[in-house]
Amino acid sequence: MEIRAAEDIEIRTDLFPPLSPLASSLYDSFLSSHCSSCFSLLPPSPPQPLYCSAACSLTDSFTNSPQFPPEITPILPSDIRTSLHLLNSTAVDTSSSPHRLNNLLTNHHLLMADPSISVAIHHAANFIATVIRSNRKNTELEEAAICAVLTNAVEVHDSNGLALGIALYNSSFSWINHSCSPNSCYRFVNNRTSYHDVHVTNTETSSNLELQEQVCGTSLNSGNGNGPKLIVRSIKRIKSGEEITVSYIDLLQPTGLRQSDLWSKYRFMCNCGRCAASPPAYVDSILEGVLTLESEKTTVGHFDGSTNKDEAVGKMNDYIQEAIDDFLSDNIDPKTCCEMIESVLHHGIQFKEDSQPHCLRLHACHYVALNAYITLATAYRIRSIDSETGIVCDMSRISAAYSLFLAGVSHHLFCAERSFAISAAKFWKNAGELLFDLAPKLLMELSVESDVKCTKCLMLETSNSHRDIKEKSRQILSCVRDISQVTWSFLTRGCPYLEKFRSPVDFSLTRTNGEREESSKDQTQLKVIIKEEEATEGQVGIIIPFEKLESLPLSHLPDLKASTTGMLYHFHD
Ligand SMILES: C[S@@+](CC[C@H](N)C(=O)[O-])C[C@H]1O[C@@H](n2cnc3c(N)ncnc32)[C@H](O)[C@@H]1O
Incomplete structure (x- = not known):
């Protein structure tokens, strides 16, 4: 699945209104300083239980779950809490095929084929079944929920870039594939910021997107209304029909490191244009x-x-x-x-x-x-x-x-x-x-x-x-x-x-x-x-002086790459 632009999109356009998560959880170290529901900072002597408001406490029913068993490692307690919330969410259709829970990719077969994680998924699924007192015969659904979280959840950062926890969004966001040269980015907005405080260039933006192979009827803002809201914004001009992409990782890394980062975190080999470029893009060299x-x-x-x-x-x-x-x-x-x-x-x-x-x-x-x-x-x-x-x-x-x-x-x-x-x-x-x-x-x-x-x-x-x-x-x-x-x-x-x-x-x-x-x-x-x-032998490259690179029209950069012999970049006045 993927998401494509239904019309031309200008740079700096919010692609849809702020999206609420289907499920989310703080990392353990922020459980006593931030609201478990909306992730906002609590006052110095926080109320017990740890929510910023009564509305937030109503949305979060599993914070006091029993001690997590050690066998769930390397799956984090925040992954388990998010999976619990997902299964408890009214916006989640648990009757559909668990292999594409709520139309979210689970990568179930890939994750279960990896012995370093499959055992932990199994233990975690049994633990979740006990907590929610499931009387199902098998734990397929619980496994699918964990795999959906591992495949689709994103780290939530505060305005200083501090990673507070994770959140899982519906297909409007989760179907967006990764690229190492993406045309969009995402960020989180303060829950107290109303939609009108957020800069939106086109208020009709939800119609900018086409969800390919859309089958679910979930509305854009279904989910946990109090959770950290997410905005996707274009960082390049996007043509109608072009795929919307974001980055799942730090882009200031060379190709090999990006590939291993994506493999270890998400278990896929990236096939984007930057990874496939031969010779490699100037920035990667x-x-x-x-x-x-x-x-x-x-x-x-x-x-x-x-x-x-x-x-x-x-x-x-x-x-x-x-x-x-x-x-x-x-x-x-x-x-x-x-x-x-x-x-x-x-x-x-x-x-x-x-x-x-x-x-x-x-x-x-x-x-x-x-x-x-x-x-x-x-x-x-x-x-x-x-x-x-x-x-x-x-x-x-x-x-x-x-x-x-x-x-x-x-x-x-x-x-x-x-x-x-x-x-x-x-x-x-x-x-x-x-x-x-x-x-x-x-x-x-x-x-x-x-x-x-x-x-x-x-x-x-x-x-x-x-x-x-x-x-x-x-x-x-x-x-x-x-x-x-x-x-x-x-x-x-x-x-x-x-x-x-x-x-x-x-x-x-x-x-x-x-x-x-x-x-x-x-x-x-x-x-x-x-x-x-x-x-x-004899190839001597020259550092491209900054002014010269800057004065080059951007369209020349590919020429510069194409005109190289070997991997050395020659630059002539
Ligand atoms: C959040 S989902 C994206 C939507 C997904 N394509 C779907 O069908 O629901 C992330 C998964 O999509 C696939 N994926 C995303 N970006 C990719 C890329 N650049 N190259 C290869 N696979 C990618 C991987 O399987 C990854 O685990």
């Missing part, structure tokens, strides 16, 4: 891109004796990822985390090829580097809070610089793949917040007053059309580039990794190992190794 520098320009190597680039890249990735994981699990302090990650980002690692030493670095847009910038921005921010007065500003400044750099990098990727708009917008917002946070600290330190307003761009104005958004995106970049001519060197002072870059939106290196060099000279010394095994 650059998300895994690495740089080599000639030996005399480098001094430090973290892993001696490596003669294989793939192995060297693997070590570099593992080292950074371990530092990130250790930081997130409190195993290392923020200062050590910054030192470990920055040392690999800045110095890269050494390897030998044809008995020549080379230094390998992650490309600034490498997916591990992106995760590193997020961690570094957070770690420096924590250091700013924990610091003595003297270095508070320095720590906040570098935190803002990493956040701004991340926004610039994601914007660069967004220019080539428009579905990265959501990530780029989030990173720009974070960067803006950290810069706003830094400004008063600096003013206090400098004891000056200032009223700074941007007159170059109209960033806060909303854009309606594709052309407007492109123009606004160009304005923002030109504004950031102009401002960063004066601020970037200040923001990055004392941070050797970021000091190498000309600005947060230009990734051509300005120095290698402390030596300031002309950018053009650098570029001839850098080889962009995107997929080394596919490059032929």
